[in-house]
Amino acid sequence: MATKKTTILNLPEEEYVHPGNRACAGCGLSIVYKTGLKALGRDSILVVPPSCLTVLQGLYPIAATQLPCLNVTFASTAAAATGVLAAMRAQKRPDVQVAAWAGDGGTSDIGLQALSGACERGEDFIFICYDNEAYMNTGVQRSGTTPQHVLTTTTPFTGKHQRKKDVPAIIAAHGIDYVATASAAYPLDFYDKVVKAKSIPGPKYIHVHTPCPAGWGFSPRYTVKIGRMAVETGLFDLYEREKGQFRLTGASEKMLGKKRKPVAEYFITQNRFKGMDEEKIQSLQAEVDEKWAGYEKIAQGVC
Amino acid sequence: MHIIEAGNVAAAMGVKLAGVQVVAAYPITPQTPLTEKLSELVDSREMDAQYIPVESEHSALSVCIAASSAGSRAFTATSANGLLYMNEQLHWAAGARLPIVMCVVNRGIGAPWTVWNDHQDAMSQRDTGWIQLYCCDHQQIIDTVIQAFAIAETVRAPVMVCYDGYILSHTYMPFDIPDQADVEKFLPAFTPDWALNPQCPANLNTVTLPEPRADVRGNTAPGYMEIRHNLHTDLRRTIDVTADTDTKFKDIFGRGGQPFIESYFCDDAEHVVVCMGSLSYQMRDVIDELRKEGVSVGVYGLRLYRPFPDRAVAEALDGRKNVLVFEKALSYGYEGPLFSDIKAALYGTDSLPKIRNFILGLGGREIRTRALYQAVKTACNENQSKPHEPDFIGLKL
């Protein structure tokens, strides 16, 4: 990245989210949200479908978010963002930044059609998906991005049989100029990605891995730690795809050429992986190894 | 200026004259030519608007909801299953009090597929909190689209402008295009009291509790039920707004005068036919014929369906011998929805007229004027009440 990386010391101090909101203690989304809003800035309009964020936003007539925000129906997020953009163009207010902020269900499942449409139309907005890997707001049901073998209330005994849907890849296939991943454990990396996204015209998609203590079954104390482990084991990778060019960023980039933590270390920290046996763990380890072998090749310019 | 064009073009011209800023639409027969015309007007810069070719009807209304929330005048159009696909958003637009206008080019609903006209689509959405206006010809289409924005923006509620698929949408007939300056006099630019704006951040449509709750200053804000009750009372008041809008329109353009129900030879009529849309105009030829034969009959074309102008309807029908309700929709397992509403409006009138319900034209089943004539004539002669069993016209069992 040519641009200078933000540090804790120069990350803006001003908060855009009021305290005393309804997010759970140790909520990964809260970390992501407060950091993302700092990056978006005051001249922004948010669009939010039902999700934990709706609860965090607050109950009428009090709002936790200090930015204008349009709450919309589950399937309509990206279309609603399109509508705000159209109004801003009609009113000759091109400087207003429009950002959609949805959960993984609202992005990868019910919201995918509208998101695909908006990406294909080239709408000039940032779509942020905070991925806590299940329908947490409704009580931990499986979503398209729930990883394989995870126990949820709709995959209660044998875990989810299917793989995690690779939403960033699907969005990247639209040929948009900026797709990135981030993690709640690396707020500065996320901040920089949102800031960069603001400077790029057209649709921008940022997929943020967001640990959820209640839904994943760990103590709230470890939200950041577990998010970090997902990256350090190579299960969730931080990257950018700018104008089609893929590159790992931040902590993931630093892992190139190095030994990663075994995925098993990550799995034992969370109750949701309790249904996994050694064979499943090894199979997933093999998948991660293969994926990383690919990254190494890209980094060496092999393919 | 008069032109001869299709009904869909009349609607598009109305949208252009109304100074719509954001159009979002998804193609569906028989609405498509309206959408095509609007994209043509925008692409050729004859119309200064944002045209958003969305990927579904759900998104079409979503774009309008957001654009309207952000303070722009927004329009969409659809038919049949497209309207049903919007269902969730219809409720949302009304609940969020957004003055969106939508043309519903009426078409039957699948399954089985049909592309032809009936009123099942719009009638099935009558409880969404949208105002519904029905048109009988192209002049009414263009005039009503313009009026719809005035009504919507006064009440802050969305309006459906309904007109018959193919019968009006694809048929060519002459109509007058109002002068742009006159339209601007009638319908000033959209200046909402509130809109999404970074300068005064508000969080719109947040979760609302069953009970009222204090706001940040300690003042009591309404609960969900108060908000919904207010939508209802404001829609009840819309009946008057529709009348006022019609008066204002007539002052400028010379057309109008019957905002709720259009009457044709009803003043002295013993028997009256009630219907909506182009059918009420087709019925006029039947009335002419029967009047020649000395039958005391007239036709009411209902223009405003939601909110239901119950007082106007009750007053219009009180004291008649026979009320014959002809409609192109059916509440399966009961009767025509308009029939139910009319019966309800008559409850408490001094002289309950005899009443009958005729269902016809479903899925575009041809409505022969001769068949209408026979049905009306027979019903007038029989002078019988059939309040619980609709008759079907043109059914070939």
Add this chain to the structure above:
Amino acid sequence: MRDDIIEIRWHGRGGQGAITAAKIVANAAFTSGYGGVVMAPTFGTERRGAPVLTSLKISKSKIYDLSPITEPDMVLVLDHLLVEEIDVAAGLKPGGLIIINSPRPPETFDFPGMKIATADVTTMAANAGLPTGIVNTGIIGAFAKAAGLLDMDTLAGTIEAEFAGKNPEKNAEAARMTHAHTLIGDA
């Protein structure tokens, strides 16, 4: 129901321009003082080449009945092969007029009790310089001659307005040439 409405049915094939032709006549009728004009294409799923029909009603006063024409006063056939394919005279009032694009003279068609007019619109249109197969403007000339409802100059003007930027003169000329060469049979 009303007897003051002239009902005209147009038979063509999808893509042949019957709707445009009917629209031109509708416009010319309106300019000529017919306040009631209703032109309705058949509704549904027409595809190129398939037989299609369009109905046109004209009257001195406003028309309220938009139902399809069942008993036309006249019928226009843009392609004489359609005569073999469908019953173009269906419902035609006794003594009604059938105008056919055909190189054959009227007496070669067998429609008892009807008045037949024919014109070789296809050839006339080609002679006027239009691409082969454009017959929707030429047939209007035959209509002007055989129906006698609207005058040729008004119709030619309407054609030019409709085809502004798309060979307006040639289209009007096709109609005028056809007008001059329309054969009207004995009723």
Add this chain to the structure above:
Amino acid sequence: MNDVKNPGNSGNDPKKQEKFACRTSHSEPGPGDGGRTGSWRVLRPVIDLDKCIPAKRNKAACFNCWLYCPDGVITKTIPPTIDYEYCKGCEICAEECPADAITMVEETLILMEEK
């Protein structure tokens, strides 16, 4: 053709002149939508200023607790302070403090002390 009267529904109701209330669910930003969320806490984070890096060095440094606090209740000041009114007691600050300067103390003990 003849006209019907088309009476409205409010007649001479004075309400007719009133502006439409247009009630919507538009929320205004403000703290404490979820109440005094400090009461959710079982354990209270307490900063040991002898260990806390910015406090010890008396200059801007570290601030991990501020960065990771989900609820924005820790200040980026020297020393950092915690708003116990809203702190939910998630312990992330204690976990992420590189100097082990934050300890979680049982609220009941603190209450007893206060008494």
